[in-house]
Amino acid sequence: MTESHKPGFSRCNNATLRRAARSLGRFYDDALAPSGLKGTQFGLLFQIHVSSEPAMGTIAEALIMDLSALGHTLKPLIRDGYVETFADKDDRRVKRVRLTPQGNVKLGEAIKLWSAAQQQFEDKVGAEQAAKLRAALDAVADLDLEMPAAAPSL
Amino acid sequence: MTESHKPGFSRCNNATLRRAARSLGRFYDDALAPSGLKGTQFGLLFQIHVSSEPAMGTIAEALIMDLSALGHTLKPLIRDGYVETFADKDDRRVKRVRLTPQGNVKLGEAIKLWSAAQQQFEDKVGAEQAAKLRAALDAVADLDLEMPAAAPSL
DNA sequence: CGGCAAAAGTGGCATATGCCACTAATTGAA
């Protein structure tokens, strides 16, 4: 094989994906820094924004993240007053989420910063390519992967 | 815009990437679970394995991760006896890393589990597509992104 | 209606990552 690993050319799809995520994450984080939000928080606020007072579970599902992880990630946003939660009228187990007025303002502020980063990125890779990449990533994310074995009957 | 958000179809390249990373990460983590390693740890052990007693900084650069983050991530692996560090002979600031015999065994064990997951993934998306995706991700990771503004002269 | 299984979150614990402030070792220049 010889050259099996220039800088980071791993064959592991997962490792490659994480590496790219760290790299791009830093870029977006830097761009959003002036707003005080991280890329993840921006994404979360945006998701809440485009949904209609979504339930925690709904958000978690959309973002493919663990429900408890979502709860944790939401805490600083609630603490900082950007988001608030309230119980669902019909099912008290359900907790819904919405942006506060402050949250809306902050989101608007962040969107401007995000746009610059997004634009920068698309200028570099091309809008077409970027769209294709996102499509590929969404496809991967939605793959119904599952290791065979374990779980025959039950 | 209108249909701006089916389940998770965000236009944010960063959000899309993270979402896919969470999804795929879980899959690989599940597959590696029997070894007790997480996908990240596996990737790290592998990187150390294919390098020649790399310095921390070298690893961090290859994986595009913060040096301190690498240090933190390395701790549990050192604690569990899979990795050990030692000072560079010529430059005592440099700390080099290598796998312990146990680490090698554990890596071998994990590689079997990883292979199954990797195989499963490639069967689903196709080896060709997977390779293209990795190439695209490596390209993104290595982009020299940087927000213009700030930093005129100095 | 009583009680048990399923659904939705919470909290605790552990790893993953980053940034910043600091310390130790080097290097380079006066």
Add this chain to the structure above:
DNA sequence: TTCAATTAGTGGCATATGCCACTTTTGCCG
């Protein structure tokens, strides 16, 4: 040689994510 600037890591602090064990509500079945 001596000291300032640079380089490589460390530690502390904060967010990002997951899993697991619980608690609270519902739903449903006998």
